[in-house]
Amino acid sequence: MAEPRGxxxxxxxxxxxxxxxxxxxxxxxxxGVGGRIVEVEAYHHTDPAAHxxxxxxxxxxxxxxxxxxxxxYRSYGIHxxxxxxxxxxxxxxxxxxxxxxxxxxxxxxxxxxxLADEHLLCSGPGRLCQALGVTVAHNGLALDRRPFAxxxxxxxxxxxxxxxxxxxxxxxxxxxxxxxxxRFLSKPFR
DNA sequence: TATGAGATCAACT
DNA sequence: GTTGATCTCATAC
Numbered sequence: 321m322a323e324p325r326g327x328x329x330x331x332x333x334x335x336x337x338x339x340x341x342x343x344x345x346x347x348x349x350x351x352g353v354g355g356r357i358v359e360v361e362a363y364h365h366t367d368p369a370a371h372x373x374x375x376x377x378x379x380x381x382x383x384x385x386x387x388x389x390x391x392x393y394r395s396y397g398i399h400x401x402x403x404x405x406x407x408x409x410x411x412x413x414x415x416x417x418x419x420x421x422x423x424x425x426x427x428x429x430x431x432x433x434x435l436a437d438e439h440l441l442c443s444g445p446g447r448l449c450q451a452l453g454v455t456v457a458h459n460g461l462a463l464d465r466r467p468f469a470x471x472x473x474x475x476x477x478x479x480x481x482x483x484x485x486x487x488x489x490x491x492x493x494x495x496x497x498x499x500x501x502x503r504f505l506s507k508p509f510r
Numbered sequence: 511t512a513t514g515a516g517a518t519c520a521a522c523t
Numbered sequence: 524g525t526t527g528a529t530c531t532c533a534t535a536c
Binding site: 370445487 | 526527528529530
């Protein structure tokens with residue numbers, strides 16, 4: 321039978337470059353609200369654009385802990401961004417969750433976002449966190465326990481790769497992954 | 511459709 | 524004091 325199973329913590333105990341594309345198509349719920357992951361970005365510790373590049377700080381401490389935990393930080397003073405911590409490979413790495421296809425808890429997402437347009441509910445890291453109610457209170461929580469619920473995909477979808485968005489360092493690295501053809505991407509792949 | 515400002519916090523120079 | 528893994532709204536073409 322095809323009962324989907326929750327992702328074990330060991331799923332994240334691998335290279336961020338394997339975990340990131342494997343997350344495309346998986347389902348993420350936070351307190352029962354969420355949907356299908358359609359866009360992520362990998363941040364490796366050798367990468368000048370990664371928060372962990374310069375070593376541990378109070379903000380990024382969770383990235384230096386064990387894999388399978390949530391790293392949440394404030395972006396531009398306004399938004400929250402959700403990451404999944406992966407294997408350290410010498411130093412910290414994580415996957416930034418950039419966009420979901422909303423499936424569960426549409427009403428709560430709309431209420432939190434104050435919007436009716438389904439396409440804009442979760443298409444972007446800041447929007448996604450607002451819709452799912454993710455804040456710094458989730459920083460450091462395990463991904464295999466409540467309020468998180470992560471479910472693996474049953475089939476490997478067609479995955480697009482491209483350059484990352486909104487960064488000024490290491491802009492050429494093609495470490496953004498997305499569900500090919502999804503209408504819920506924060507930006508189309510070229 | 512495209513560009514620009516403002517919001518506002520943690521890290522860094 | 525400046526910059527950033529962003530988003531929204533306003534104004535211009």
